[in-house]
Amino acid sequence: MSSRFRVGARTDVGKVREGNEDGFMARDPLFAVADGMGGHRGGEVASKLALDTLKKAADRSQALPEVVKEANRVVYRKAAADRALAGMGTTLTAILADGEHLRLAHVGDSRAYLVRDGELQRITKDHTVVERMVEEGRITAEEAEIHPQRSILTRALGVEEEVQIDQATIEAHPGDRIVLCSDGLTGMIGEARILDLLDRHEDPQSASDALVDAANEAGGLDNVTVVVIDVVDGDGTGVAAPPAASRRRLPSFVLRVLVPLVLLIAALVSIKQLFIDNQWFVGESNGNVAVFRGIPARPLGLDLATLVEETQVPVASVVTIPAYRDVAEGITASSEEDARAIVAQMEADLAARAAVVPP
Numbered sequence: 001m002s003s004r005f006r007v008g009a010r011t012d013v014g015k016v017r018e019g020n021e022d023g024f025m026a027r028d029p030l031f032a033v034a035d036g037m038g039g040h041r042g043g044e045v046a047s048k049l050a051l052d053t054l055k056k057a058a059d060r061s062q063a064l065p066e067v068v069k070e071a072n073r074v075v076y077r078k079a080a081a082d083r084a085l086a087g088m089g090t091t092l093t094a095i096l097a098d099g100e101h102l103r104l105a106h107v108g109d110s111r112a113y114l115v116r117d118g119e120l121q122r123i124t125k126d127h128t129v130v131e132r133m134v135e136e137g138r139i140t141a142e143e144a145e146i147h148p149q150r151s152i153l154t155r156a157l158g159v160e161e162e163v164q165i166d167q168a169t170i171e172a173h174p175g176d177r178i179v180l181c182s183d184g185l186t187g188m189i190g191e192a193r194i195l196d197l198l199d200r201h202e203d204p205q206s207a208s209d210a211l212v213d214a215a216n217e218a219g220g221l222d223n224v225t226v227v228v229i230d231v232v233d234g235d236g237t238g239v240a241a242p243p244a245a246s247r248r249r250l251p252s253f254v255l256r257v258l259v260p261l262v263l264l265i266a267a268l269v270s271i272k273q274l275f276i277d278n279q280w281f282v283g284e285s286n287g288n289v290a291v292f293r294g295i296p297a298r299p300l301g302l303d304l305a306t307l308v309e310e311t312q313v314p315v316a317s318v319v320t321i322p323a324y325r326d327v328a329e330g331i332t333a334s335s336e337e338d339a340r341a342i343v344a345q346m347e348a349d350l351a352a353r354a355a356v357v358p359p
């Protein structure tokens with residue numbers, strides 16, 4: 001018997017952002033959430049491009065990891081070809097139904113959850129700096145959920161030519177409910193509340209709506225996207241009875257042991273491909289303006305930046321120009337070239353001002 005699904009989905013701009021850089025796909029056999037980032041319109045382009053590529057490749061019946069790799073290449077090339085889109089990327093959490101098997105591929109900090117036997121189990125790992133700190137025992141999972149730097153990614157689609165993809169297979173049972181969501185949901189409401197809302201709404205569309213509404217009521221600080229997939233019986237007309245206990249043993253082992261193990265191995269392999277190595281910013285070193293590789297934030301004192309060049313331009317004079325007021329905290333750049341262009345602009349602005357200010 002092949003599994004069939006009842007599906008609900010919704011994406012919303014939220015209460016604060018001007019545009020929606022999230023996107024989703026929710027048509028059997030392909031379900032996905034993508035949360036784009038980077039620049040003025042880069043985020044929107046990245047998530048849309050990734051989902052479009054995913055759909056095209058899935059239509060050709062390619063295996064999911066190949067499809068995701070292809071999406072990575074398409075976003076990467078587009079970012080390299082268009083200066084306005086440089087540095088863009090996207091998360092991608094996707095499920096491709098393959099008979100009773102649900103193939104999962106995941107990059108970034110969107111999430112997949114499985115609700116089975118009334119329990120909510122997270123089946124993806126966030127590729128974030130904060131999640132790494134949890135693994136290293138530096139902070140607790142509870143602290144991670146509310147950490148101010150929780151959205152700094154260590155991995156994203158379209159940022160490098162090749163991407164490491166977490167993969168897993170879920171054996172779908174009638175009665176299972178799978179939830180894909182962007183961090184605009186999990187950043188705003190906790191897992192207990194998510195499970196509570198899922199319990200209250202049997203219809204997957206009203207469950208999706210309730211989750212998005214709850215995220216917005218909690219502040220709606222980010223774009224929020226939810227896809228709810230209910231596994232029903234073969235003809236798709238109703239929810240089947242829960243599977244017998246004997247049938248549950250294998251999937252439970254797969255979920256509790258094999259899936260975390262596969263995700264852990266994939267994470268270890270990818271640690272060298274840290275997303276932060278592709279980040280640049282202009283900041284301060286010894287009182288002078290300097291170019292750094294990395295990110296200016298220092299979550300829990302963890303230094304994520306490497307000094308590349310200290311200039312002769314004093315920060316004290318640069319900060320008198322309003323546009324560069326925050327240079328000490330770091331001005332992010334899309335590339336080394338971009339960072340150096342920012343420094344050159346600072347020098348030009350200082351020179352221009354010196355020329356007009358009377359002695």
Ligand code: MG
Nearest residue numbers: 035183184222
């Ligand atoms: Mg987001």
